[in-house]
Amino acid sequence: MxxxxxxxxxxxxxxxxxxxxxxxxxxxxxxxxxxxxxxxxxxxxxxxxxxxxxxxxxxxxxxxxxxxxxxxxxxxxxxxxxxxxxxxxxxxxxxxxxxxxxxxxxxxxxxxxxxxxxxxxxxxxxxxxxxxxxxxxxxxxxxxxxxxxxxxxxxxxxxxxxxxxxxxxxxxxxxxxxxxxxxxxxxxxxxxxxxxxxxxxxxxxxxxxxxxxxxxxxxxxxxxxxxxxxxxxxxxxxxxxxxxxxxxxxxxxxxxxxxxxxxxDAKIKGYAINDRDTKNADALSLAREVALQNQEKARLSTELSSYIQAIDQHALVSVTNAKGEIIRANKKFCDVSGYSEEELIGKDHRLINSGTHPASTFKDLWKTIASGKKWQGEICNRAKDGSLYWVDNTIIPALDEHGKIDRYISVRIDISDRKRHEAELKKAYDDLAKVNAHLETISRTDALTQIANRRYFDEVLANDISKLSRTNGEITLMLCDIDYFKKYNDTYGHPAGDAALQQVAQAIESSFSRAGDLVARYGGEEFAIILVSINKQTALKLAERMRHNIEALKLEHCDSDVNDVVTISVGVTTLPVDQQTSSAMVIEKVDKALYKAKESGRNNVQFIN
Structure with missing residues (x-):
């Protein structure tokens, strides 16, 4: 590709x-x-x-x-x-x-x-x-x-x-x-x-x-x-x-x-970030000067009322004394919280505490503003009617003429809509992740037997060989085939054949309990099992147990030449993995082992290393 x-x-x-x-x-x-x-x-x-x-x-x-x-x-x-x-x-x-x-x-x-x-x-x-x-x-x-x-x-x-x-x-x-x-x-x-x-x-x-x-x-x-x-x-x-x-x-x-x-052309300047045209220098200088003046005015308590009035239409503003008791709340604050200014005056902000945030949040908040520093963060509050609303909150300590904190100014922007959109977007992402995970599962699963499909088998085999090649570990591959399955379909019909495949698949899967083992439908009536880091003796024991588990299903097969119930032939190979080992090499070995099992009369396990 x-x-x-x-x-x-x-x-x-x-x-x-x-x-x-x-x-x-x-x-x-x-x-x-x-x-x-x-x-x-x-x-x-x-x-x-x-x-x-x-x-x-x-x-x-x-x-x-x-x-x-x-x-x-x-x-x-x-x-x-x-x-x-x-x-x-x-x-x-x-x-x-x-x-x-x-x-x-x-x-x-x-x-x-x-x-x-x-x-x-x-x-x-x-x-x-x-x-x-x-x-x-x-x-x-x-x-x-x-x-x-x-x-x-x-x-x-x-x-x-x-x-x-x-x-x-x-x-x-x-x-x-x-x-x-x-x-x-x-x-x-x-x-x-x-x-x-x-x-x-x-x-x-x-x-x-x-x-x-x-x-x-x-x-x-x-x-x-x-x-x-x-x-x-x-x-x-x-x-x-x-x-x-x-x-x-x-x-x-x-x-x-x-x-x-x-x-x-060297004569003409453009708009590079660090090479701006200077034609607006006077305007920019004036803007900076005004910004500095406004910053200074914002710190003076004598300008507090005009500052609140300027942002009254856009922000929730409240002013507290040094103890945290509310002494002023604007109309926007009252509208969003549901409390009148009379109900707020003399109270502290615990009145609108939603219980969403831990106590440590407010402890850190007070520690910051009490030291004269600005605090900024997102807070969830509870309105009078019990509804929740989110604000982006900035609290600025205001100093008196002696340089001591005498009040705190809180300016909040209502971000409830943004938080709702964020929650909706997160839910959409979570739903998409679930769908993707489901699609990934579907793409790796055989629709009939609900075990791994050939695509996932090929992927896991290649990955296991790649990992084991670094440590020269051993890989075991089993390939099994339902004996005389075509005759089974001809005798009992394809719906019965599908049911038999499902039962055999589940019996094979239940024969292997380790987390790293993989059972897959290899194709038609063939199944493959990948096992990592087991020796030949253990592999043969597991293969025989699997073969007996299939016989124990006692699925009637009157046209079988080896038994009157459904049986399987199993090929097994175990070999050390190095840099030259490939998936095709391992499959070729186990395929020969399966052929040997069929040549040996079927319903048996054969090993080739």
Whole structure:
């Protein structure tokens, strides 16, 4: 499979790329989010020209590409993943997630480092944002990205399949997230909790500096939320925002020649995080000065009433004396808690204690604020009617003219809706985990006999051989076949045959009690048993016990040539495992043992080492 994907990955990626581009272009034409401001054909020609030139340079300078490096890494067993003993599918999922995180970090670096921002601003200079913008990268950026990807894949040891899937998804989502597609609002709001949507990424292409330096994620939107780079909507709205970079709006920059030369223009500054345009310096300085003044005013008790009034419409505010007794509560606090201000005055906050948090929480809270420090945390309170509500609570000690604490100001934001959504999301994740676990069980279980199937048998055998090869341990494999089962079906019918298979399977499984033993339906009327770290004598005893257990079922078989009840023939092999041992080798041995049992008259156990 890996060889096939490696040999044909170029064709597969090209087919998916072309079909995806055409479909997205059609959909954004039928349901556009924003009217385009520039001639579309000119932009497409320039963006495709950048793509073709970048691809050509990469093919000349780095013919191996990311897939080739992954193939080399997998063959040489380089990287973290190749030295961790976990299921192959876990390696694929883990590698995909880490590669996506690496792209997120790389994207930030292209905004942080001035040299990298020079080439990346070619992408941001597009004056519209549609499917073709996902192709608009300077050849130097494509080359740098490939080199970074080489290092990431080598250190990580990502499997070839994971890299192929990631590259395909990267190409597809690059076009999707840049598309001018109008999605259903509810669907888009839910979708962006999982992956980056066009509306989410469009903020990143805003002309505003703080919006340009946000929403860096490519696939999984969680990175922006996790690392604090997320902005939900542009300040001017999706339809009112301006796209592009202000210094590169002239026509000569929007040509193929202008795009190629843009990184080498030293006279124009852009929006790199550490190289911002200084045109807003006065406004920013004034904003900082005002913020400092407001911070100082917030500490002065003489300004307390105006501060409370400013946030009265948005927060639950209460003020207590140094003993913790409430001396002021705003209307929002009263509305949410259900208590009037008269009922609250003179009481402490134990009145709304929900009992959700341990006493140590409030002990630490008081220890913090009594020392003059701010305390912040999420608290569950109980309203007068008994209902619970959550708040994000910040408590600030206020000092008198002598520098002593004389009151505490509590400012709370009602986060009940967020907590409810989090609980719903957690439940959805838990339900999904249960479904996945059930599907995993189904995929490993034979539908008729409810024991392990051939697929799971092959997986366990390969894993056991791999583990035992490190310690030169022994593996035992048994292969048994119901004697004259075709005659049984012909005589008693297939429903009776299915019932017999079920009873035989359960009798075989009950013959082995160790946690590591595996009983599987090998195919048809054949069953296989994998046993680890037992010797020949023990293996033969277990095989004979299993054979007797089948006879003890006393399932009538009048057409059997060896008995008047259902019996089995058993082949057994036990051999030490080394680096040269393979699944095929062990199966070949036990198959010969089973053949020997049949040749010896059936209903017996034969051993080959």
């Amino acid at each position: 890996t060889e096939f994907l490696y040999q044909n990955e170029a064709s597969i990626r090209l087919s998916i790329f072309l079909s995806s581009f055409v479909l997205l272009a059609i959909f954004e034409h039928l349901k556009p989010k924003r009217p385009l401001t520039q001639p579309q054909l000119n932009r497409w020609a320039n963006n495709f020209a950048l793509l073709f030139s970048g691809t050509l340079i990469v093919r000349i300078l780095l013919p191996a590409a990311a897939i080739g490096i992954a193939y080399l890494v997998e063959r040489q067993q380089w990287g973290l993943v190749n030295h961790v003993d976990w299921p192959f599918w876990v390696s694929i999922v883990f590698s995909f997630i880490i590669l996506d995180l690496a792209i997120y970090v790389q994207h930030i670096l292209f905004h942080v480092l001035p040299l990298l921002w020079r080439v990346h601003r070619v992408h941001h200079s597009d004056l519209d944002c549609d499917t073709s913008t996902g192709l608009r990268f300077h050849p130097l950026e494509i080359l740098m990205s490939i080199l970074i990807k080489f290092i990431t894949i080598s250190v990580l040891g990502a499997p070839v399949i994971a890299v192929i899937l990631f590259e395909i998804t990267l190409n597809l989502l690059s076009m999707f997230t840049h598309s001018n597609l109008r999605l259903n609002k509810t669907f888009e709001r839910v979708l962006r909790w999982f992956i980056v949507t066009p509306d989410m990424h469009r903020v990143h292409h805003s002309i505003r500096e703080n919006e340009t330096n946000s929403n860096f994620a490519f696939h999984l939107s969680i990175w922006d939320r996790l690392f604090g780079t997320y902005i939900a909507q542009p300040a001017d709205g999706q339809l009112g925002m301006t796209i592009g970079l202000e210094p590169f709006r002239e026509n000569h920059w929007q040509t193929f020649r202008g795009l190629l030369l843009m990184p080498f």
